[in-house]
Amino acid sequence: MSRGRSCGDYHVPALGAAYGTAKSGTGIAAMSVMRPEMIMKSIIPVVMAGIIAIYGLVVAVLIANSLNDGISLYRSFLQLGAGLSVGLSGLAAGFAIGIVGDAGVRGTAQQPRLFVGMILILIFAEVLGLYGLIVALILSTK
Template sequence: MMKALMPVIMASILGIYGLVIGVLINGSISSDGTYEFYSASLHFAAGLCVGIGSLSAGYVIGDIGNIGAYAFVNNPKLFIMFVFLLIFAEILGLYGLIMAIVLFTYSNSK
């Protein structure tokens, strides 16, 4: 039973990536009303990077979870390969998070 929850756990991590970038961007916006277009554009691009990366990773995790659940019921030896495929799918979201952090640091450097 717990083996079938692995895709759900991996997909929930993707939401944390978006939360991290949201908190970083919210903390960098000043309260005095000045928000430059350059910083706003980079913050928007950072949000898009983490959003599209997490969306694509979530889609792949869903497909792997669907196929893998049926596969390792018949052959329990496939569970390790199933976990590796889920990790490789999670890397798509992690790449989006890394790109978003790089864009966020560029917005604060100017």
């Protein structure tokens, strides 16, 4: 019963990463019309959004490798908690990266001094996903 459920929650960080990539990508597309020389500098939010999906993949592989036939209910709930932890924090981080990346890229096109502030806020948004990964690793290795 728990085998199908424990590996079923790991698409949630990918949803956050997809939203972050799409939202930041539209900002980059709009900015590149005015300032095409800043495209490579503005790709950072898209890369950071992609890292969020990797967090979910890491936890999914760890849990999939620890599955066996005689798994206890306690262990199943730990795995579910690990999946929800990395999933929901990845979803929140992806949304934050998308919104900050979109506004930051558009703002940086008009005022280049905003770049450092955008990067700092993106780092804090990425750390939200990292916190979920740490909690998931603790839960999945118990």
